Amino acid sequence: GGRFGFITTKTIKEDDIEEILENLELSLLEGDVAFEVADTIVESVKEDLIGRKIKRRGDMELFTTNALKKSIYEIIDNGEYDLLGDIEKVRKTGEPYKIMFVGINGTGKTTTIAKLATYLERYGYTSVLGASDTFRAGAIEQLEYHAKNLNMKIIKHPKDSDPAAVAYDAVDHAKATGKDIVLIDTSGRMQTNANLMDEMKKIKRISKPDIVIYVGDALMGNDATEQADKFNEVIDIDGIILTKTDADAKGGAALSIGHVIHKPILFIGVGQGYDDLIEFKPEWMIDQIFNEQEAEA
Amino acid sequence: MLEGLSENLTNTMKKLSGMSIIDKKTLKEITKEIQKALIQSDVNVKVVLNLTKEIQRRALDEELPKGLSPKEHVMRIVYEELVYLIGEKPEPLDINKKPYKIMMLGLQGSGKTTTTAKLAKNLKKRGLTTAIVCTDTWRPAAYEQLKQLSEPLDVPVYGDPKNSDAVDLAQKGLEHFGSKYDVIIVDTAGRHKEEADLLDEMKQLSTVVNPDEVILVIDGTIGQQARNQAKAFKQTTTIGSIIVSKLDGSAKGGGALSAVAEINAPIKFIGTGERVDDFEAFDPERFISRLLGMGDIETLIERA
Ligand SMILES: Nc1nc2c(ncn2[C@@H]2O[C@H](COP(=O)(O)OP(=O)(O)OP(=O)(O)O)[C@@H](O)[C@H]2O)c(=O)[nH]1
Ligand SMILES: Nc1nc2c(ncn2[C@@H]2O[C@H](COP(=O)(O)OP(=O)(O)OP(=O)(O)O)[C@@H](O)[C@H]2O)c(=O)[nH]1
Ligand SMILES: [Mg+2]
Ligand SMILES: [Mg+2]
Numbered sequence: 001g002g003r004f005g006f007i008t009t010k011t012i013k014e015d016d017i018e019e020i021l022e023n024l025e026l027s028l029l030e031g032d033v034a035f036e037v038a039d040t041i042v043e044s045v046k047e048d049l050i051g052r053k054i055k056r057r058g059d060m061e062l063f064t065t066n067a068l069k070k071s072i073y074e075i076i077d078n079g080e081y082d083l084l085g086d087i088e089k090v091r092k093t094g095e096p097y098k099i100m101f102v103g104i105n106g107t108g109k110t111t112t113i114a115k116l117a118t119y120l121e122r123y124g125y126t127s128v129l130g131a132s133d134t135f136r137a138g139a140i141e142q143l144e145y146h147a148k149n150l151n152m153k154i155i156k157h158p159k160d161s162d163p164a165a166v167a168y169d170a171v172d173h174a175k176a177t178g179k180d181i182v183l184i185d186t187s188g189r190m191q192t193n194a195n196l197m198d199e200m201k202k203i204k205r206i207s208k209p210d211i212v213i214y215v216g217d218a219l220m221g222n223d224a225t226e227q228a229d230k231f232n233e234v235i236d237i238d239g240i241i242l243t244k245t246d247a248d249a250k251g252g253a254a255l256s257i258g259h260v261i262h263k264p265i266l267f268i269g270v271g272q273g274y275d276d277l278i279e280f281k282p283e284w285m286i287d288q289i290f291n292e293q294e295a296e297a
Numbered sequence: 298m299l300e301g302l303s304e305n306l307t308n309t310m311k312k313l314s315g316m317s318i319i320d321k322k323t324l325k326e327i328t329k330e331i332q333k334a335l336i337q338s339d340v341n342v343k344v345v346l347n348l349t350k351e352i353q354r355r356a357l358d359e360e361l362p363k364g365l366s367p368k369e370h371v372m373r374i375v376y377e378e379l380v381y382l383i384g385e386k387p388e389p390l391d392i393n394k395k396p397y398k399i400m401m402l403g404l405q406g407s408g409k410t411t412t413t414a415k416l417a418k419n420l421k422k423r424g425l426t427t428a429i430v431c432t433d434t435w436r437p438a439a440y441e442q443l444k445q446l447s448e449p450l451d452v453p454v455y456g457d458p459k460n461s462d463a464v465d466l467a468q469k470g471l472e473h474f475g476s477k478y479d480v481i482i483v484d485t486a487g488r489h490k491e492e493a494d495l496l497d498e499m500k501q502l503s504t505v506v507n508p509d510e511v512i513l514v515i516d517g518t519i520g521q522q523a524r525n526q527a528k529a530f531k532q533t534t535t536i537g538s539i540i541v542s543k544l545d546g547s548a549k550g551g552g553a554l555s556a557v558a559e560i561n562a563p564i565k566f567i568g569t570g571e572r573v574d575d576f577e578a579f580d581p582e583r584f585i586s587r588l589l590g591m592g593d594i595e596t597l598i599e600r601a
Contacts, residue, residue: 026342029336029342029521030342030343030521031521032520032521032522034337035333035336035337104518104543104546105406105408105543105571106405106406106407106408106516106543107406108405108406135571136442136571137411137414137441137442137443137445137446138438138439138441138442138443138444138445138446139438139442141437141438141441141442142436142437142438142441142442144438145437145438146437149437159445188571190543190545190546190547191546191547192545192546192547193545217406217516217518219404219516219519219520219522219526220516220518220519220520220548221339221518221519221520221521221548221551221552222336222337222338222339222520222548222549223339223518223546223547223548223549224520226547226548227518227546227547244404244405244406244489246489246491247404247405247489247490247491247522247526248489248490248491248522248525249522250521250522252520253520272405272435
């Protein structure tokens with residue numbers, strides 16, 4: 001606390017915190033928080049700090065830390081999605097619980113389906129995997145390998161056939177055989193591609209998922225806001241899974257996405273194995289941001 | 298949002314229009330806007346700070362060239378510094394021996410396998426024959442993916458889904474194709490800087506393949522991590538060039554610039570879609586316009 005080595009009571013003014021806020025903004029940006037979101041956070045920290053009275057050394061750091069935490073919580077804490085409770089409710093009606101996965105190319109949708117099926121199996125739920133990515137080379141075979149490894153049923157049609165029809169058949173299969181969960185894989189698509197976004201809407205219309213999960217890559221930068229915003233607008237996302245957080249990503253994308261669509265993050269992906277999926281807690285984001293600051297200090 | 302940003306930059310630049318000398322305060326404002334533009338385009342914060350320090354220094358130190366307004370002068374410096382980083386002209390992929398061995402490298406899901414097929418198609422158009430070796434033993438159906446991508450191109454793929462030794466696969470693949478083809482592309486599994494085993498595997502692959510060119514595939518949507526990841530990759534092999542994928546979305550591709558700054562290898566191509574034809578030679582000028590969120594940089598430079 002060298003910079004604030006005064007003892008007498010002092011009221012915080014804008015000038016006193018300019019440098020702190022600038023550094024804060026830089027470390028948020030370095031953690032891949034999108035520019036406009038970092039701006040919003042810094043503004044809210046500033047508002048929180050100005051006018052406060054400092055009485056002792058260390059107050060400034062404490063106030064700043066608390067203000068930052070509060071601001072991050074506000075963005076990231078979009079309620080907890082009670083996935084298991086939700087599944088139970090739907091299962092009581094005798095219907096299978098349907099989850100549809102969407103996102104841009106290569107974020108980890110297919111792998112995450114295999115991970116989530118593994119997770120749900122631990123709670124006693126049986127899954128059927130719907131190979132609705134009929135477009136990308138090797139996509140059906142990829143999901144097929146996962147199904148084989150996990151000893152689960154996959155519903156597939158030939159490559160390039162109608163993805164909505166595959167999803168429909170997967171739901172049908174679950175109903176007929178009493179499976180608990182239908183996990184629908186879809187092709188990666190750019191949010192700027194109107195045709196593909198329409199196709200995704202059609203898959204949703206036909207398969208009527210109980211929940212749509214947006215799979216985002218923790219390594220992505222500023223585009224996270226645009227992507228999430230557009231997907232949410234077109235298909236109404238219910239929850240988020242953030243992948244590849246094991247790659248030393250700070251994962252500021254979680255804040256960027258949370259800020260624009262206010263939807264909860266359910267899980268984070270922490271590796272390529274079937275067990276590498278953990279439940280998301282807002283504290284994770286706090287740790288990410290603060291570890292970084294400590295490392296720099 | 299980005300439109301607004303370029304507007305800010307343009308508006309700030311306009312302030313310079315009427316001035317006959319560059320004053321410090323305006324320069325600082327402009328520097329801030331340039332920083333904003335670059336960071337919003339995902340260029341690494343440290344790279345941006347270094348870059349703008351140099352821009353500021355030059356704008357103040359260098360004499361205003363005759364016939365240039367301060368605005369044109371600053372714009373030219375910005376452009377020159379970016380060009381200094383990424384190169385003025387697109388560097389071609391120079392196939393100078395047979396077989397010319399190319400090895401792909403990159404993070405999980407960055408686009409290596411798709412880019413391998415795009416490259417094979419591109420080479421075919423140049424009249425060169427290509428063969429592909431699949432060494433990805435991690436991702437389920439990596440071999441099938443390559444097979445399906447290359448079949449319509451009539452490009453052979455060596456692979457064996459039962460073999461889980463990437464180095465062995467590389468060795469066998471190279472032996473299999475010998476010197477029958479002009480180019481052999483070795484596709485590899487995705488990996489990142491925290492996966493020590495996989496980085497070690499890359500080192501071994503590099504020794505066994507002895508590639509003539511290692512191509513780093515960078516996801517156009519990646520953010521600040523591009524720099525550190527590139528740094529870790531650099532320690533496993535000598536990277537000769539970069540291909541930026543997924544530039545058909547709305548991301549600006551600044552992560553690639555950070556990688557260039559880190560490993561000092563040129564960007565040679567960009568990927569602009571999922572199909573094998575969605576592949577273009579890298580155009581530095583267009584890329585810089587995109588980074589700065591300014592459409593009119595070319596005309597500015599021409600006048601400058
Ligand atoms: N390190 C790491 N890799 C992951 C994680 N999740 C997925 N991957 C890897 O990322 C790559 C892409 O994963 P996929 O599941 O194929 O991604 P996708 O979104 O289905 O891709 P498309 O269908 O092509 O859009 C694969 O190599 C996965 O093993 C994760 O949490 N950590
Ligand atoms: N929109 C778009 N998608 C692309 C582009 N290049 C690759 N992709 C898609 O990105 C996803 C991942 O591509 P892959 O080629 O499987 O990536 P990879 O690096 O080989 O992945 P791993 O082997 O799992 O590490 C696929 O859905 C591709 O179709 C591009 O330029 N634009
Ligand atoms: Mg997939
Ligand atoms: Mg691959």
